Amino acid sequence: MTIAPTLPRVARVTAEEPPTPREIPCFRCGVCCVRWQPLLGPEELRRLAADLGLSLATLKRRYTRAYPLRRGWRQLRATDQGCVFLAFHEGRAACAIHPVRPQVCRDWMPSLEQKECREGLRTLEGPPLLTLEWLYPEPEELRRFVEAVTPGDPSSTATA
Ligand code: SF4
Numbered sequence: 001m002t003i004a005p006t007l008p009r010v011a012r013v014t015a016e017e018p019p020t021p022r023e024i025p026c027f028r029c030g031v032c033c034v035r036w037q038p039l040l041g042p043e044e045l046r047r048l049a050a051d052l053g054l055s056l057a058t059l060k061r062r063y064t065r066a067y068p069l070r071r072g073w074r075q076l077r078a079t080d081q082g083c084v085f086l087a088f089h090e091g092r093a094a095c096a097i098h099p100v101r102p103q104v105c106r107d108w109m110p111s112l113e114q115k116e117c118r119e120g121l122r123t124l125e126g127p128p129l130l131t132l133e134w135l136y137p138e139p140e141e142l143r144r145f146v147e148a149v150t151p152g153d154p155s156s157t158a159t160a
Helices: 006-015 031-035 042-052 056-063 103-107 115-123 139-149
Strands: 064-066 074-076 086-089 092-095
Touching: 031 115, 042 056, 056 064
Parallel strands: none
Antiparallel strands: 064 074, 086 092
């Protein structure tokens, strides 16, 4: 057997666009919230303060730090375990302000193309053999995960 015939295929594969990321349900490893803290513009600072029932000054003082590169912008504070609003329960991450979290957090798309999600999968503490049922105890989330990692057109995947 020779490997020569495979070379054009390898070249074609590496020249192609990377696959479009497929969103998976978040398995709450927390890696993204440990690593990144959102920047908040003046409008979002006001919105978040109102949603949390705080004055703007209190929100800024308690939960943010200065961000000198953009005038009027602040960054959520980091503690030694990540974002100031990040909490862990039984090894899974939870955002303490999830219903009113910043837009950039809502926009974050968990997928197996995100290095943070892959890292989270590697570092999750669970049973010695990680099962999909342990990862996604909710049947609907498990179904969405399987759908997301099934090759082919996601719109043509049969639903349960
Ligand atoms: S506000 Fe919530 S979702 Fe956003 S980084 Fe902090 S813990 Fe994560």
